[in-house]
Amino acid sequence: MLWNRQRETLPRERLAALQLERLHATLARQLASVAPIAERLRAAGVSSPEDVASLDDLTRLPFTRKTDLREHYPFGLFAVPREQVVRIHASSGTRGKPTVVGYTRNDLEVWSEVMARTLALAGVEPGMVVHNAYGYGLFTGGLGFHMGAERMGCTVVPISGGMTERQVLMLEDLGGQVLCCTPSYALNLAQTLAERGVGRDRLKLRVGMFGAEPWTDAMRDALERQLGIQALNVYGLSEIVGPGVSAECVEERRGAHVQEDHFLVEVIDPQSGQPCAPGVEGELVFTTLTKEALPMLRYRTGDLSSIDLAPCACGRTTARMARIRGRIDDMLIIRGVNLYPSEVERVLLSVGDVAPHYQLVVERPGAMDELTVLCESVSSVDLEDLQQRAELALQAATGLSMLVKVLAPGGVPRSEGKAVRVIDRRGLV
Ligand SMILES: [Zn+2]
16 A cells, blocks of 8 residues: 555655755755854855756755764754754763754654554555554654554554563453564564463564664564564654655565655765665665754765665656665774674674574674674574584685674673664773
8 A cells, every 4th residue: 555645756856856846945044043063054155056957066064963963962953943843852871971863743744654654565454453662752664664554544652662461461362463573572572472372372473663673574574484573674863854765665675765855865885975876785874854853964874775766566756775784983994994783783693593683792802803693593503513603604704704702692782772783891890
């Protein structure tokens, strides 16, 4: 089902015309009401929206970064008086102050609309029971899915994250058909279901909508097998809107359709800032086209992906972004080699007999970095043999030697939200 057939199947040239018109509105808003961004725009030779004649001119416009939000914390980049902001969300702020974002009433309308589209992309239909285990609160996940599911006309169970025993009980008793949570928490739930002897026949689950952390196709296979569902990838970030920026369609499941009438997507070379051609991996950059409270111009996400403009079996004409391979700031440099945790995940799960729980520990006991990969075996296999196979596969794939420690089931710390994949102790010596 397409939630908004007219918008989601626009011919690309008509989409581009709509995007340019909306980009002008965003520029007008920033020039008039967001002093720090207006100053940059004028420095770049844009003193009126019409100075941007086509979308090709986008590359002349300045980037916005997370540091800009921190510098103007909390409301300095808002384009409306604080009294018109009806909702605040904020990122966790693991490195310094949280990033505060805001929404007008109309922004919440748009967010509900793109989240209803997101659910429809996954094959969700009105009347289905949505078990929403994303965290409610300052994090955008819980309320984002909540609004979209209500907009669609689903029965929402706003259970939020954590209290896994209660989740298992409610999932079975209320007949949840759609599971919304982080992929790492879905695994945690699957394991608890298995331990409590709640088989797939006692559940009504059909679809999982997973996001808020990078994950792999190997993880998808594990989730689908354990929960008996179709697992779909949902992408978003609070600075742009929250979840709902893009999502996979159930028809192809190859790349996430971007809601391009609301969010303009670019992929750039993270070093030079120059645009990458379709299919070439680089950093994702988004410009909001309809946001009122906190419009964003060329926001650098730090996420690595590429764009595919090929037509899709689902009929949507929107660009698709490849699964996020990692974040630029999640990239570890180990003995001079670039390494993304998602690459370790992919290799570990391809070895077989490894459960999809893992953690990377980086230390520098002497002059050299040492990387230890903690993981778990799925069943009673020869642990020494498994360790050796994993170490060989990881070295072959990454060029790095690392130590693999296979722990007993439950040995790797579990997540109730976003998984902690990396413990970097190098700075703590
Ligand atoms: Zn599609």
